[in-house]
Amino acid sequence: MRVGLYPGTFDPITLGHTDIIKRACALVDRLVIGIAINRDKGPLFPLEERVSMVEAECAILSAETGCEIVVHPFENLLIDCAHDVGAQVIVRGLRAVADFEYEYQMVGMNRAMDDTVETVFLMAEARYQAIASKLVKEIARLDGDVSKFVAPSVNEALKEKLGK
Numbered sequence: 772m773r774v775g776l777y778p779g780t781f782d783p784i785t786l787g788h789t790d791i792i793k794r795a796c797a798l799v800d801r802l803v804i805g806i807a808i809n810r811d812k813g814p815l816f817p818l819e820e821r822v823s824m825v826e827a828e829c830a831i832l833s834a835e836t837g838c839e840i841v842v843h844p845f846e847n848l849l850i851d852c853a854h855d856v857g858a859q860v861i862v863r864g865l866r867a868v869a870d871f872e873y874e875y876q877m878v879g880m881n882r883a884m885d886d887t888v889e890t891v892f893l894m895a896e897a898r899y900q901a902i903a904s905k906l907v908k909e910i911a912r913l914d915g916d917v918s919k920f921v922a923p924s925v926n927e928a929l930k931e932k933l934g935k
């Protein structure tokens with residue numbers, strides 16, 4: 772049984788994330804979405820709301836792909852989280868050059884801790900490549916239309932959260 776771990780903050784889940792999840796589902800039997808509690812980052816959505824938004828999207832993706840998808844909030848080291856959920860593979864999305872430096876370091880450090888867990892990088896479809904949760908929140912805050920970047924239910928949740 773091939774188990775993958777796709778970690779992130781998912782504050783909130785975007786169409787970039789769902790594209791990566793769909794692609795990862797083709798590679799593993801079970802995909803664990805690791806939702807970083809990340810108190811330091813000061814997320815807009817509390818953990819419970821991020822989890823329920825990811826779960827709602829994953830129910831659709833799981834039915835579409837036949838891959839089992841589970842959501843797992845975590846606060847410990849990523850490599851320890853991979854051990855906890857029995858993942859042999861960590862899945863990360865890669866956007867242009869901005870993500871590279873950080874991801875390069877992460878792989879190096881994680882390998883030093885455990886060389887048996889492999890990291891694979893996936894790229895989203897071109898129209899979803901530029902999407903970042905941070906920018907989606909900024910656009911929504913300034914009354915911009917984010918319907919091209921997030922699912923309709925996430926768009927509604929953003930409006931409600933930002934009092935729009």
Ligand code: ADP
Nearest residue numbers: 779780781787863864865895899900902903904
């Ligand atoms: P963000 O960086 O948008 O706040 P996360 O921290 O939740 O998102 O990111 C989780 C993972 O998803 C990371 O590997 C990140 O590179 C990837 N990711 C996020 N958005 C995209 C996208 N539009 N295309 C490809 N990968 C993405």
